[in-house]
Amino acid sequence: MTSATKRLSPYLHFTREAWASLRDSMPLTLSEEELAQLRGINERVSLDEVTQIYLPLARLLHLYIDAVKNLYEATHVFLNTSARKVPFIIGIAGSVAVGKSTTARIIQALLERGPGNLVVDLVTTDGFLYPNKTLLERGLMDRKGFPESYNINALIEFLCNVKSGRPRVTAPVYSHLIYDIVPDQKIQVCRPDVLILEGLNVLQPPAHKATEHNPQVVVSDFFDFSIYVDAKEEHIRNWYEQRFQTLRVTAFRQPNAFFYRYSTLTEEEAHRVALEIWDRINGVNLHENIAPTRNRADLILQKAADHSVESVSLRKL
Template identity: 55%
Template sequence: MMETTDNLSPFMTFSRHEWSSLRQTHPMEVTQDEIDRLRGVNDVLNMQEVAEIYLPLTRLIHLHTKAAQELHRNRSHFLQTSEKKVPYIIGIAGSVAVGKSTIARVLKTLLSRWDGHPNVDLVTTDGFLHPNAELERRGIMDKKGFPESYNTRELLTFLEDLKAGKKRVEAPVYSHLTYDVVPDEKQLVYQPDIVIIEGINVLQPPKIEPGDDSDQVSVSDYFDFSIYVDAAEENIFHWYVERFKTLRQTAFRNPSSYFRKYADLPNEQAYETAKGIWERINRKNLHENILPTRHRADLILQKGNHHLVNEIRMRKL
């Protein structure tokens, strides 16, 4: 039986077992080969995790999407305006190395197989980072991933265009190989049913300057549903280091990789390098910017030390 964690809490809390029962009889529509392709570096994803966590979650989102579509039709009728196709937007936030990208890909795959919204797009906010040259010019290269490192105006314009029902919207593209925005390359989005926006700081509130009484808009204002992927800090650090080790043997060995310099480090030095990057950048960003946004989400996925979800908190209606 589900219980609230606190009488004053805005969330309902579900154990893994309680949550998995909400799938009901919806069939599994993903294969092991697909799961293998969806899984990120060092993430843990298996058929059981998809069945017990992500199928119930997509069932919930499916219900929300249908309700939002019906409300949109009724409101257009009330306002006597022409009805435009407007996507349902889902935001996914959380720390570096917590597994957001894998979850986003799983949701995209599963949601596209529910009736009524077959066209699902996934856009990451990495493309909306300022190019490295601009970060260097501003002296904030060591704050890449912090809120100030993003072209927030461009991201807000992208979301506004989506919600305005524009037939074609463009998003910039980021390369994790070169660690930079790809010049003149765009991801094209054509009036999807659902758009998933994945990024570490997508739940940031607007930055309000003293004396500024203008309307303040945040990225999350455009979200219809938001998810925060959470885990204990020591687990995230461990996953970050393990991913760094794996990438040293794979992507970092590409001559075009921004991180090629780390590929041949001795193991102990590689660990200290990863730890230093975590402490100097990722841990600081987590505590100053990402973690404070956790309770702004509609749903929190709490992962245990094996990268598997063990608790779900859902905001009350």
């Protein structure tokens, strides 16, 4: 990046070392055993990574959470109304297999164990995918994960209710084993201090130009802070193939698994199938829908080939 580009960038850019220096006194509250429970398949997040990357991020989020709380209170003082608890919402976006879920779980754990004993709920947008029956009827099964495969109206209604301070809001449950919405199961969100929403397309801009009679409301309108987990496509593609190989000999072997048919593939066959799926579906979604939202995030975590975060970009105020 040239010096001129850096001056024009809306972000402040940090090396891993420079970012790590911003940790201050944030305590490390995770053990190696606890971290192992938070890691995704084939991810190698270490305690050093948590210390250098996620503790400074947790400190920053605590500062933002306190600032937004004070802003809400100041507004209610001005309006002469009584303030009520409204969750701080964090959105986490990025490609399939880039490590969004692990990032979300680590942030949740650190915020819960940090100052203030915050209550932090985590919801993924998978639960707002249309059921397979609907996707089949609409010819969208091969577009699962693309923006049109989600019930965006239901997701926005959910976020609106959460951000309105409703005491109890529910979200659908998705099973990666059966690859579908689980009937009659709901996640309860009961006015937490923080809600983390993780998903591929949570930073999508409006699909159409807003008009007076058709205002465009998007998911990110409800975010107080947003994170994009990034990496070179060649790395993400490799991670996806590695995850597919692991699932082939584990979860896919369960008789009720949607992808049970892949459990009989040889390693070489699985390699070809995984890359074909990537090139036909996930890679297309990344190029067309996910990557273009990168610079809408407040913070970008840039990963190296080994899944470690090598740099951080924070949007300027």
